[in-house]
Each structure stands twice: as C-alpha cells, then as structure tokens.
Amino acid sequence: MWPSRNRAETVTCLACGDRITRSTAREYDKHGDRWNREDKAFEYLCKSCHGDLCHHPRDELEALLVELEAGDVDREAFLAGYLQTVEERYGTLEEES
Structure with a gap:
C-alpha cells in the first residue's frame, strides 16, 4: 500500500x-x-x-574535515589545526567589513 x-x-x-x-x-x-x-x-x-549558512562553494571541505579528524579530536585542537591548515593552503583568513 x-x-x-x-x-x-x-x-x-x-x-x-x-x-x-x-x-x-x-x-x-x-x-x-x-x-x-x-x-x-x-x-x-x-x-x-x-x-x-554560508552559501559559498565547499570544494575540498569534506576531505579537509576528514584529514583533520573532525569529531575525533577535541574542539580546541581541531579548530587550531583547521585555522592553521586553511591559512597554509589558502592564505590568511580575513573578515569582510
């Protein structure tokens, strides 16, 4: 049915x-x-x-989260590693005014 x-x-x-x-x-x-x-x-x-939500493309995001062990490491360690990796690969994060 x-x-x-x-x-x-x-x-x-x-x-x-x-x-x-x-x-x-x-x-x-x-x-x-x-x-x-x-x-x-x-x-x-x-x-x-x-x-x-930010509606910008998320290319490579899922792979980056897996690489940085999102959900498997504590929040502070993940965020520090994420910021460092993103800056190394894509440049300094700057907030738009």
Missing part, C-alpha cells in the same frame, strides 16, 4: 534540532551536489538555519 499523500512527514533540522515538516525543510547534501539524487539520503535544515 502507498503512503498517504496528506501525511505530514517530519524531519529534524541538523543545525538546531527542531522538528519541522518535510515540505518546509531545505535539503542539505554535505557534498554540495543535491541534484545527483541516486542512492542519497539527505539531511535537512529549517528555513532559519538554512538562511544562516
């Missing part, structure tokens, strides 16, 4: 943890390729958290 079309599927925003209806959520693909849908399981963001 097919699921009912009027059933409101809920998803969890990966940033804030709020439960929202799937129809109001924004799809998030950590690889930045939401158009290639084959064999993918998407995560979701609420509109507010999606609007707060």
